[in-house]
Amino acid sequence: MIQAIGLTSNTRKARPPAVDDVSFEARAGHVTALVGAPGAGKTTALRLMLELQQGRGITYFRGRPLHRIAHPSREVGVLMGEVPGHPARTVRGQLRMLCAAAGVPARRADEVLEAVGLVSLRDESLGTLSRGMDRRLGLACALLPAPHSLVLDGPSDGLAVREGRWLHGILRAHATQGGTVLFTTDDPKEAARTADRVVTLDQGRLVADQEAAEFARTRLRPRVAVRSPHAARLGSLLTKEARTAQRSVEVVREEGNRLSVYGSTCADIGETAFRHGILVHQLADETGDMGPAPIVPPEEGEHPAAEPCPAEAPAADVLSALRPPIAVRQVRSPLRPLRYELRRAAGVGTGYFTAAAVLITSVLLSVLLARIGHTPQSRLLAAWPRELPLPPAALGAGLLGAVAFGEEFRHPALAADRGTVPRRLGLLAAKLLVASVTALMLAFLTVGCNLEVLYLVYGREVAGVPSDWLSLSASWSGLVVGCAWAGVLAAGIFRSTAAGLAAVLAVPVAVVPLVQKAFQGPSVRSAAGFPERLRELVLVQWPFGGGRYLAAGVRMLAQPVGGALLLSLVALLCVYLLTTLRSRVR
Numbered sequence: 001m002i003q004a005i006g007l008t009s010n011t012r013k014a015r016p017p018a019v020d021d022v023s024f025e026a027r028a029g030h031v032t033a034l035v036g037a038p039g040a041g042k043t044t045a046l047r048l049m050l051e052l053q054q055g056r057g058i059t060y061f062r063g064r065p066l067h068r069i070a071h072p073s074r075e076v077g078v079l080m081g082e083v084p085g086h087p088a089r090t091v092r093g094q095l096r097m098l099c100a101a102a103g104v105p106a107r108r109a110d111e112v113l114e115a116v117g118l119v120s121l122r123d124e125s126l127g128t129l130s131r132g133m134d135r136r137l138g139l140a141c142a143l144l145p146a147p148h149s150l151v152l153d154g155p156s157d158g159l160a161v162r163e164g165r166w167l168h169g170i171l172r173a174h175a176t177q178g179g180t181v182l183f184t185t186d187d188p189k190e191a192a193r194t195a196d197r198v199v200t201l202d203q204g205r206l207v208a209d210q211e212a213a214e215f216a217r218t219r220l221r222p223r224v225a226v227r228s229p230h231a232a233r234l235g236s237l238l239t240k241e242a243r244t245a246q247r248s249v250e251v252v253r254e255e256g257n258r259l260s261v262y263g264s265t266c267a268d269i270g271e272t273a274f275r276h277g278i279l280v281h282q283l284a285d286e287t288g289d290m291g292p293a294p295i296v297p298p299e300e301g302e303h304p305a306a307e308p309c310p311a312e313a314p315a316a317d318v319l320s321a322l323r324p325p326i327a328v329r330q331v332r333s334p335l336r337p338l339r340y341e342l343r344r345a346a347g348v349g350t351g352y353f354t355a356a357a358v359l360i361t362s363v364l365l366s367v368l369l370a371r372i373g374h375t376p377q378s379r380l381l382a383a384w385p386r387e388l389p390l391p392p393a394a395l396g397a398g399l400l401g402a403v404a405f406g407e408e409f410r411h412p413a414l415a416a417d418r419g420t421v422p423r424r425l426g427l428l429a430a431k432l433l434v435a436s437v438t439a440l441m442l443a444f445l446t447v448g449c450n451l452e453v454l455y456l457v458y459g460r461e462v463a464g465v466p467s468d469w470l471s472l473s474a475s476w477s478g479l480v481v482g483c484a485w486a487g488v489l490a491a492g493i494f495r496s497t498a499a500g501l502a503a504v505l506a507v508p509v510a511v512v513p514l515v516q517k518a519f520q521g522p523s524v525r526s527a528a529g530f531p532e533r534l535r536e537l538v539l540v541q542w543p544f545g546g547g548r549y550l551a552a553g554v555r556m557l558a559q560p561v562g563g564a565l566l567l568s569l570v571a572l573l574c575v576y577l578l579t580t581l582r583s584r585v586r
Helices: 042-049 091-102 107-115 131-143 161-176 188-194 212-219 231-245 266-275 315-321 337-346 350-372 377-382 392-410 425-458 469-494 497-519 530-537 543-558 560-585
Strands: 002-009 022-026 031-035 055-061 076-080 149-153 180-185 197-202 205-211 220-227 250-253 258-262 282-290
Touching (some): 002 042, 022 180, 022 205, 042 149, 042 180, 091 131, 131 161, 161 180, 180 188, 188 197, 188 212, 337 392, 377 425, 392 497
Parallel strands (some): 149 180
Antiparallel strands (some): 002 022, 250 258
């Protein structure tokens, strides 16, 4: 059961709140419709219930508010707006990624694909789906963790009649199995036809909470739909006869040759058309528009949603009568962050295209630098001319790192109608690990391709391996991994892929000159001989030649780019941790 109590949105300047003290229930085993004209506050009410928008009130899902539920997606399945996700990701890939986020087995993706009839489209991209298929996928995402309650905002908007019937059949089946279903709609006829209970909103206030049969009887007006090539003449005759007979008949001319007649019957309209020789193409009874909005008083034994406080009540009683505030809740990290991140990174072609572009650019630059000459062997193998701030492999690693978090904000699969994208440490660790492995693979593929092409083009003497290859490999690995981490952290902080890539470029362009300028001033002492003294500090020999790796790391940090990169990473990590702690305090 879903119990919404006193939902009230924050006021917007001098305007009234979009939702004002709305209380209702959606019972288990029933389908409940939240109906109202556009702008009545239906979507705002759902956002307040799901703690996506600040306001006042509280909503219980089987007796617990959403922020007290350990795994909300397993309790409430949500569909609001379009299905979030990268347009190039496949239907099955999207669902398998969400399986890792929800902590359910991957086979659940195939089960819901079969349930919603998308098995034949499981390899299609999200960007190619029609409106009906997108609604099916959205329902599949909501059903993925097998939730007890479904909260859907306009699930049938834009669907054909056949697709709408299928959708409401799925919702009815979920309710029959004991689940709770709450959906919004602008069409009162849809609500009366498909729901068990109908809650009516008007200008943000609750005006009726009725059974579907009572809603159809008291809030909908029956009418007769007429189509005729002589609609205007027929409408005039019906109005004239009603005036003569002193009957209350309303004739509304609609688009095309259609009339909607209120207060009459098919028999009376058919006889009028027959007497005057008017051809009629359609004559049918319909359930028409919503009538006046009567306010339904609470039933006996029930209490109103909010009772007014008497003027003589003490201040403590007035404060206690206020509904609790609703704070925007952040979504939790994926329950299986590493699996989620691997499926996110491998599910689209961004990484593959970036790697191909880096390899092609590196090979061309390496061949060109070897032809020109005067380039050190280490820079030749890395395809790093002195005119560039960073080699292509480091830029590519930084871009892939920035995409790792930037995609969460551009295509927020994690925060699909659950709040803002989280800055949790588990998700950060998974992204840093995957970005590191990707950067190392890209770095060594770049060097290997450059070596092979240089050997094929110029022979063995140009493609030789430097004698200090160990320290160069450590420096090369540290550079690309540092760039990837800088992209991940900056994109997570500034919520943008472009900001992540800008932070990577800022290291050689801005941070390195600042560090060099800081150390160029007059000094009494220097740190000359630091690697040797560090080696002497260790009394025992490092196993497996660990001293050489330590010395290579120290030499790498002593370089301007290495020191500036380390400084930037420490600063970004501190800012990331501060924003994480700040969001938890809120």
